[in-house]
Amino acid sequence: MQSDRSDSSGPITKRVNSLPSDSDTRGKHRIQAELKRLEQEARLLEEELELLDKMENATAVCKEMLSNVDTRPDPLLPV
Template sequence: MESSEQQMRSVADTRGKHRISAELKQLEQEARFLEEVLENGEKENRSDNSEELEQVDKMDKASAVCKELLVNTQTRPDPLLPETTGPTSPLWDRWFERPPDASSCRCWIL
């Protein structure tokens, strides 16, 4: 019986060694791949960064663009909103105002 147990242990050890060596090879392969990706990425990033810096240098200042946008939006009316010069019916205002005697109002919203 001991010989069969020893054989099983040696077979299990061999499988374990094979599994460990396979995992080690896989990790080495992944490490090489990541190193290549990192090297290529650094090269691309250097060129991308210089291009981005050139584009930023060519751009106008943001504050000038924001001021222009603000002027354009404030001077033009919103095309989606109707233009009214006042309330169309003064009777509608009473629905949106507080009552004259707010203490007698039982409305929780106001």
């Protein structure tokens, strides 16, 4: 007959418990390094967004350039 109770000391539990403690510190360091990288990337993106907020609209610049080009005759076209 089979027993209905579960054995908590199965092969998976033994494998997890037998991991060396060094892997815990390396994993922790790896996670901290990834977190630091993500924080730096977020900070750079925030700075870029601030610069974009301060920039003049591209349409205004294009309109200004078109008005300057339209008022000057093309030197290569005959008059």
